[in-house]
Amino acid sequence: MVILSPEGQSTERLNELAPRRFKSLDGLTIGLLGNTKLNADAVLDAIGELLSEQYNIEALVHRTKPTFARPAPPELVDEIVEKCDVVITGVGD
Numbered sequence: 001m002v003i004l005s006p007e008g009q010s011t012e013r014l015n016e017l018a019p020r021r022f023k024s025l026d027g028l029t030i031g032l033l034g035n036t037k038l039n040a041d042a043v044l045d046a047i048g049e050l051l052s053e054q055y056n057i058e059a060l061v062h063r064t065k066p067t068f069a070r071p072a073p074p075e076l077v078d079e080i081v082e083k084c085d086v087v088i089t090g091v092g093d
Contacts, residue, residue, distance in 0.1 A: 021085075022085065022086070024055065025051060025054075025055040025057060025086065026055050026056040026057075027056060027057075027058050028055075028057065028058055028085040028086055029057075029058045029059045029060075029061060029083060029084050029085050029086075030048065030051060030057055030059070030060050030061070030084060030085070030086050030087075030088065031060075031061045031063065031080045031083065031084030031086065031087035031088065032044040032045070032047065032048050032060060032061065032062050032063070032087075032088055032089075032090075033063050033064070033065065033072065033080060033087055033088070033089040033090075034062075034063070034064040034065065034089075034090065035064070035065050035068040035089070035090070035091050036064055036065060036066070036067055036068050037068050037091050037093050038093055039093065040064075040090050040091055041062070041064060043090055044062070044088065044090050045062070047088060047090075048060045048062070061080070061083050061084055063076060063079070063080060068091065
């Protein structure tokens with residue numbers, strides 16, 4: 001997987017990435033959290049398919065926030081945290 005930085009080509013790192021608990025996605029449950037905007041679920045579904053082709057994913061958990069204008073409700077966050085090892089969230093438009 002390639003991670004592109006919006007910071008440009010600078011060698012100075014302004015923000016460090018969060019510590020990584022996993023060396024691979026093999027055997028993990030991946031959460032896909034959409035925000036109700038147009039195309040968000042389609043993009044996340046495509047990411048889920050690509051990850052499933054490249055890794056031995058245990059399960060994909062698809063969820064969508066009730067609205068993009070507010071944070072996810074606590075019960076949705078609790079469910080995702082309980083069920084998923086890694087969560088990918090995305091916006092659409």
